[in-house]
Amino acid sequence: MSYVLAKSQNDDIHNAGECGGAVTSIFKYLLDEGLVDGVLAIKPGDDIYDGVPTFITDSDDLIGAAGSYHCAPTMVGNIIQKYLYDKKVAVTVKPCDMRSIDELIKRYKIKKENIYTIGLNCGGTVSPITGRKMIELYYDVDPDDVESEEIDKGQFIIELKDGTEKGVKIHDLEMEGYGRRNNCQRCDVKIPRNANIACGNWGSQDGWTFIEINDEKGQELIDGAKNAGILETKSPADPAVEGRLKVEGIMKKMASKVQSVKYPLVSEMDEWNRCIGCYACRDICPICWCCENCELNKDYFTLEENSSPDPLAFQGVRLSHMSFSCVDCGQCDDVCPMDIPVSLIFDKLQKKYYERTGYVAGVSDDVKPPLYSPEKTEL
Template sequence: MSVLQELKEQIRAALPELDMVLGWEQGFDALHMRPLFIRTEKDLERLVLNPLCVHSLATYLPGLLRGAGNDKKVGLVVKGCDSRAVIQLVQEKLIPRDRVVMFGFGCNGIVSLQKLEAGAQGCTGIGSVEFAGDKVVLSAPDTKVELPFAEIRSGKCETCRYHNAIDADHFAGARVEEGTVPAKHPTLEEFEKLPLSERFAFWQEQMRRCVRCYACRNTCPMCVCRDHCIATSRNPHWLTQESSTAENFMFQMIHVMHLTGRCVECGECERACPLDIPLMLLRRSMNGVVRELFAYESGTDPDATPPLLTYQVEEETINERGW
């Protein structure tokens, strides 16, 4: 039985007790998937599962499960990084764990559409995408293009240590072997070698390009206060709507600070950005600080308390009195 078929059977058995299950279905063309809201067995026929299923469906959970008198129970198809987002939301008491059912599977990485489209130049009108081992075959009316999967895999997958869904209620297929990966992403490691002046100049240029569309915020599973976001609040009025380098910098700095110790490195912010701004450089940098100071990695231990949601008089790794 294939992973997809096993997953469908698991969802079919659980569906009578759930209001809906979130998965993925075919989008507007062969390269794009979109979220699928499964409410009936008939909807299951549209469920797909492949490396093009890039969206983190955990983003929907706070909106579906919060509110007075809300007793919905929702299922969610999750890969490793998606399950981390669910765990982090539960740890922060933003959603109730007993009303979420996770259908997990093992993930060998997802596709970067930017890399795929760059590698498939000249192949127009792609009608189908086939994943065959370590190869991806794109078929168009007049041609076929074969690409190594490693070359079009999303950058976030290069240092992912959680290929299998964590704390899943159901698990489809075999578990993926967790390989050893560098603690620090190669891109971040290279960036941090640059002089401070060059790094600042780099970010000034990136913030100059930002159009403040808020796609990075809207797609982030941990950004749960969109109706009261500091970027759009008028009372207090912290930021203007001006899309200037200074205002954009201020928004992104606030954004990354609000995600410190919470970001699960799902990469949704960077994937959604229409200007291809490398936002994960900021997130990975702050996550590294949290790992170093508190030995904590967000969304990996359902029983842990996030370090910024608790207080200790003395932190083992912070020697304030010795300065």
């Protein structure tokens, strides 16, 4: 592991980027050198709250995806394994994105040699609908007047089109049911160290991106973009490194507090009894990749013709799979029509599995969880 500060040598990219345009410049290098078939990134749709995954094959189009979007979706692992399996792809990943990719690599659904993962430090994401309501209520501005937003120093900060900024403490927003998504509040993986590089503004100087280089492939990315003349780098000072680690520590402490408060407040049986067996949580899950051949589709799970299986049977089967596989991306919560905190229940089991085995899905270096390891022991 090593650290660099980096910024784009391209003025347009530097100005459009969130903190110096380093990530966009690395993508440009990969496309221009023919090292990837395309870049999977996020671009704004109808507005800045509408983050849309887009596959970019021409480096001239990268500028439209520059910047950060805290209302971004979390299904990039799904997209790669379903539609880009045979492509060489570079992709931006939040920690939960990287965890899902890591687990899909273990399941042979993504080819590790085909992808470059550009990690983004993440303090959390906000639901697009929640984001707009929150800005109307707590910032007293028209959500359409917001030019950009960021999470920094414990605040959710918006910048208006006239250049002014407004910030509200994340804690205050979340106490009122706004702010970050529930899974983001309890997430304790803030830097995606399984990615080739992890980038962000924690510890960086104005106009520069702080990059943690996590493996040989990541070093090749930085060296290649620098040698191509599109990236400038320098070593960060010790206080910058310490500052970055301090921010990460604060975010983890916030997550720990949320876990201690919210975990005891959910009764699994009461929650599952509301399930209508719609399969939305299964279908959106990046780890449940075998939907077409899912055992839950078999006749012996249905009570009568054209009916769904008993909700407890459905959730019981998923729970047996997800207790060691859940990456806490929260997508199941997003799509559940009955507002069941599915990811919270899975994450509770994941924590118990960690206590017994030390394994964390998408984080641990083990090729497979202990349950499937040739070296497994009685737990």
